[in-house]
Amino acid sequence: MRIKSQKDFFAGLMFAVIGIGFAWGATTYTVGNGARMGPGYFPLMLGVVMALIGLGIMFAGLAVETTDGDKIGKWAWKQVVFILGANLAFGVLLGGLPSIGLPAMGMILAIYALVIIASLAGSEFNLRKVLILATVLAVGSYVAFIWALKLQIQVWPTFITG
Structure with missing residues (x-):
């Protein structure tokens, strides 16, 4: 076939x-x-x-017949690296890496890092829009996970909260 x-x-x-x-x-x-x-x-x-x-x-x-067989193009390596890197940074910042002595930085900083790194995968970068998006996601995540669901997630880094 x-x-x-x-x-x-x-x-x-x-x-x-x-x-x-x-x-x-x-x-x-x-x-x-x-x-x-x-x-x-x-x-x-x-x-x-x-x-x-x-x-x-x-x-x-x-x-379903297509005109040219809808060939698969080249891999978008830049986007793959930035999206995977953003998710990796989110996980590391949220939970820390105790094996190398990196403490958890909290949910808010992890969300900002995730949004900023992932936005670098696009063709245009507008820092103002990225920071607005990160703020909306951070506030929404705080309301949903900390306030509404009462999950025990570290919100801020230890050096800020004490």
Whole structure:
């Protein structure tokens, strides 16, 4: 069978593989059933639905004719590096790295770092807009996670709060 749209086929393949991985990983938890859900129920169902959507997209890539076959272009390495780096920086700043003596910097600084680093992946950078976005996300995260859900997340670095 000939692939008629490479973009659709490989995007569907990616969704299917990630969905199967999530579903498989969820089986290590207690799944339960629809009436009494365990901690693995939602990830299992999410993985199954994601895999099914991926299979549907793969089928469309095999069945729907396109003019040029929707070839896959070059990798956008700059964007990949900045987006992955932003997520890595967020995790390190939020939790710290005790193995090298780096303390946790708190949720607010981690969100600002995440937004600033991720925004460098785009084609244009406007510091004012980036700082406004970071402020909105930081305030929204504080309201949602600290105030509403009462989660025990370090908000500020230890050297500020004492």
